[in-house]
Amino acid sequence: MLKVIILGTSSALSSSEIDNTYLAITYRNETILIDCAGSPTYKLLKAGINLSSINNIIITHAHVDHIYGLPSLIHNFWLGKRKKDINIFANLSTLEIIKNLIELHQLDKYLSQFKINYQVILEKENNLFFDNSEISIISSPACHSTPSFALKFIYKNNNKTLVYSGDTGPCASVSNLAQSTNMLIHETMCPQGSIDFTLETHTSALEVGQIANNCQVDKLILIHYDQSLLDNINTALNEIRKSYSKEVIIAKEFDCYYL
Numbered sequence: 329m330l331k332v333i334i335l336g337t338s339s340a341l342s343s344s345e346i347d348n349t350y351l352a353i354t355y356r357n358e359t360i361l362i363d364c365a366g367s368p369t370y371k372l373l374k375a376g377i378n379l380s381s382i383n384n385i386i387i388t389h390a391h392v393d394h395i396y397g398l399p400s401l402i403h404n405f406w407l408g409k410r411k412k413d414i415n416i417f418a419n420l421s422t423l424e425i426i427k428n429l430i431e432l433h434q435l436d437k438y439l440s441q442f443k444i445n446y447q448v449i450l451e452k453e454n455n456l457f458f459d460n461s462e463i464s465i466i467s468s469p470a471c472h473s474t475p476s477f478a479l480k481f482i483y484k485n486n487n488k489t490l491v492y493s494g495d496t497g498p499c500a501s502v503s504n505l506a507q508s509t510n511m512l513i514h515e516t517m518c519p520q521g522s523i524d525f526t527l528e529t530h531t532s533a534l535e536v537g538q539i540a541n542n543c544q545v546d547k548l549i550l551i552h553y554d555q556s557l558l559d560n561i562n563t564a565l566n567e568i569r570k571s572y573s574k575e576v577i578i579a580k581e582f583d584c585y586y587l
């Protein structure tokens with residue numbers, strides 16, 4: 329069974345109710361961490377995830393809310409006497425920033441105990457970069473203010489798929505990736521009605537409903553939202569319902585979803 333565990337749900341601006349977005353995918357005894365916001369060890373352990381089950385970390389882009397927990401996690405791996413190497417997947421510019429962060433925090437001196445293998449994710453559509461007997465992972469570029477990508481997980485045991493948009497405005501390459509997916513976890517900043525400008529690098533509730541409908545997804549899960557989405561939840565859901573009639577879930581911290 330492939331399980332998605334939500335570790336945070338907010339946009340870059342967190343609040344007393346919501347913390348920055350990141351998530352984990354578990355299958356077999358493996359965990360893949362997607363992005364790394366605050367207090368990762370606390371969040372992972374609280375979610376029942378053993379740190380030693382993490383062999384692969386994917387960082388969708390270099391914005392601070394997606395990356396700032398990574399130095400702490402690497403440090404905690406060392407304090408926890410980790411011996412296994414870890415793979416970090418990101419695009420080239422993000423990998424450079426990760427390497428700088430590791431250096432800035434002087435974590436490289438700990439890396440005799442375990443190694444970080446940096447894996448470049450190419451900025452092209454339908455980029456298959458991870459494949460084993462149970463899952464494949466494909467990336468496609470997103471439309472954001474810095475190079476970023478969306479991810480598609482194909483679970484081979486039942487051929488079901490999950491797409492995570494990362495940070496993005498409405499974007500053809502993300503929609504292509506999300507066509508007919510079983511589960512779409514899509515960033516949704518706020519209701520369209522609560523802003524007086526066009527979001528180009530993020531997605532409104534009105535837009536995410538149109539995307540979910542056009543892509544014919546079975547289930548839509550909202551993530552990376554502002555407090556204003558929670559404060560105006562009926563407005564947001566009404567906007568989504570203008571286009572999309574299937575199941576809509578507002579992701580909450582420590583929610584689990586199954587493929």
Ligand SMILES: [Zn+2]
Nearest residue numbers: 340391393495
């Ligand atoms: Zn973000």
Ligand SMILES: [Zn+2]
Nearest residue numbers: 389391472495
């Ligand atoms: Zn961002």
